[in-house]
Amino acid sequence: MTERICRRLADLLSQALDPAERDAVRGDLAELQAPRGKAVREMAGLVVRRQAVLLKDWRLWLTVLGLIGPAGVLLNRMARGLIGTIDRQLRTYLTYDVPYRNGLTMPEEAIVFLCQLFVLVLSSWIAGMAAGALLRRAVWTAGALFVLVWIVLAIVSPMPNVWLPGGIVFILPVIWGMRQGVRFGAPAFGAAISIAAVMAAMIAVATWTSGWRQAGLEAWSEGALPGGANWQTRLLPFAVMSWPAWCMLAIASLRKSGVLSR
Amino acid sequence: MLGEFEYLLLSAAARLKEEAYGASIRQDIEGSTGRRCSVGALYTTLDRLESKGLIQTWMADATPQRGGRPKRMVRLTAKGVAAAADFYNAVEQASRGLSWSASRVAVKA
Numbered sequence: 001m002t003e004r005i006c007r008r009l010a011d012l013l014s015q016a017l018d019p020a021e022r023d024a025v026r027g028d029l030a031e032l033q034a035p036r037g038k039a040v041r042e043m044a045g046l047v048v049r050r051q052a053v054l055l056k057d058w059r060l061w062l063t064v065l066g067l068i069g070p071a072g073v074l075l076n077r078m079a080r081g082l083i084g085t086i087d088r089q090l091r092t093y094l095t096y097d098v099p100y101r102n103g104l105t106m107p108e109e110a111i112v113f114l115c116q117l118f119v120l121v122l123s124s125w126i127a128g129m130a131a132g133a134l135l136r137r138a139v140w141t142a143g144a145l146f147v148l149v150w151i152v153l154a155i156v157s158p159m160p161n162v163w164l165p166g167g168i169v170f171i172l173p174v175i176w177g178m179r180q181g182v183r184f185g186a187p188a189f190g191a192a193i194s195i196a197a198v199m200a201a202m203i204a205v206a207t208w209t210s211g212w213r214q215a216g217l218e219a220w221s222e223g224a225l226p227g228g229a230n231w232q233t234r235l236l237p238f239a240v241m242s243w244p245a246w247c248m249l250a251i252a253s254l255r256k257s258g259v260l261s262r
Numbered sequence: 263m264l265g266e267f268e269y270l271l272l273s274a275a276a277r278l279k280e281e282a283y284g285a286s287i288r289q290d291i292e293g294s295t296g297r298r299c300s301v302g303a304l305y306t307t308l309d310r311l312e313s314k315g316l317i318q319t320w321m322a323d324a325t326p327q328r329g330g331r332p333k334r335m336v337r338l339t340a341k342g343v344a345a346a347a348d349f350y351n352a353v354e355q356a357s358r359g360l361s362w363s364a365s366r367v368a369v370k371a
Contacts, residue, residue, distance in 0.1 A: 020321055020334075025301055027324070027331030028285040045302035053306070 006036035013043040016140045017050065047140065054138040063134050064145055067244060071127040072149035074241040075174075078120050080159055080166035085113060087161045103216025112213055115206040121173045122199055123241045128174035130244040132181020139182050146174050192252035199245045203238040210234050264349045268316075270295060271307055272346040275317060275336045283322070283333035284308075308336065316342035 010029075014022045025046060029039045054060055092100035104112065131142040150171060154163040187195060211234060217225050264272070274290035275282040284304060291299045311317045322335045338346070357363040 020332075021305065023331045024284055024321065024334040025305065027328035027333060028283075028288070028301065030329040030331065031285045031325075031327055032288070042301040045300050046305055047302075049302040049306045 003036050006040050010040045010043045013047050016047045051138060051141045054141060057138065060135060060138045060141065063131055063142065067127060067130055068142060068145045068149065071241065071244055072146050073153065074237060075120065075124050075127065075170045076150055076153050078241065079170040080162045082113065082116055082120060083162040083166040083169065101220065102213060103220030104213060108212055112209045115202065115209045119202050119206045119238055120169065122202060124170050124173035125177040126195065126248065127244045128177025129181040130248055132178035133186040136182055139178055143175065143178055146171065186248060186251050189252040189256040192249045196245050196249045199242050203242060206238055207231055207235045263352065264345055267303060267307055268311060269346060269349045271311065272316065272338060272342055276338055276346065282336040287336065315339060316345050
């Protein structure tokens with residue numbers, strides 16, 4: 001059992017290396033008949049050294065400051081908000097045996113939730129893909145930084161019931177996007193246009209439906225709770241959160257026009 | 263000037279000649295110095311030496327004892343030989359007249 005875990009762990013770690021180096025190192029460890037635990041340590045040591053060298057690359061820091069930091073914080077907060085909605089419904093139902101009422105019908109509530117969930121998953125996937133395509137060899141460091149954002153937010157602003165599921169809803173699409181970004185690179189112009197179009201449509205729908213909740217709450221409370229934000233204010237977080245999609249579109253169009261090389 | 267580990271690696275590669283690759287270099291360094299040589303240190307140093315033009319590396323045949331995986335072969339360039347010789351001369355010059363240098367000669371004698 002332990003041996004199987006060690007073998008899987010060494011295989012997983014070796015994925016962070018270039019294919020040729022991965023084969024050579026695994027061959028060396030097999031030839032030296034290194035015990036499994038030692039093989040894992042050796043592999044981890046090499047991966048850490050390789051990633052540490054990449055810390056000198058300015059592109060990593062640009063991506064961290066421009067993409068992973070802001071997108072990670074916004075996506076994480078939105079994920080926590082969404083999971084918080086489910087948590088509130090469940091706890092109200094389990095405690096008082098009635099659904100949590102906010103002026104929306106259940107189908108309306110479900111539509112608002114699903115729209116926001118779709119925008120969140122798509123934005124997380126695109127943020128991951130952008131990080132994977134831009135950083136390639138430093139993708140493990142980028143992934144670790146996304147997780148770090150999640151952990152720091154959990155410490156700074158603890159929400160015990162939602163931090164884990166909220167993090168999973170945000171981290172899994174990021175990892176999936178990173179894999180795609182590393183494998184296929186930045187999308188070509190046609191794909192980037194399609195992604196941006198889907199994103200724009202979903203943002204429009206999510207902005208519109210998020211107004212239902214506020215209008216419903218105002219009607220339900222007979223004006224005691226004001227409807228609040230206008231559409232521009234509701235649009236802003238979605239637009240900021242989705243900026244990696246516009247960034248990918250800009251890169252694809254610059255490449256198409258020949259300003260940027262591949 | 264080379265670093266100590268870079269010199270050890272160049273010396274091992276020079277000694278092993280056609281048989282110089284990751285695992286054999288590691289065994290040679292551990293055998294000759296009695297110190298542990300990690301894969302991480304070995305491969306990052308190989309890259310550094312290659313980028314300085316002191317060695318050439320290439321992927322060679324796989325063998326069954328390696329689980330069918332290829333070897334990263336290593337060969338010193340002329341520049342690498344010169345750099346290793348410079349390092350050795352510098353250490354020898356710097357050690358001249360010192361007690362540990364004399365005691366090593368005495369032990370050998």
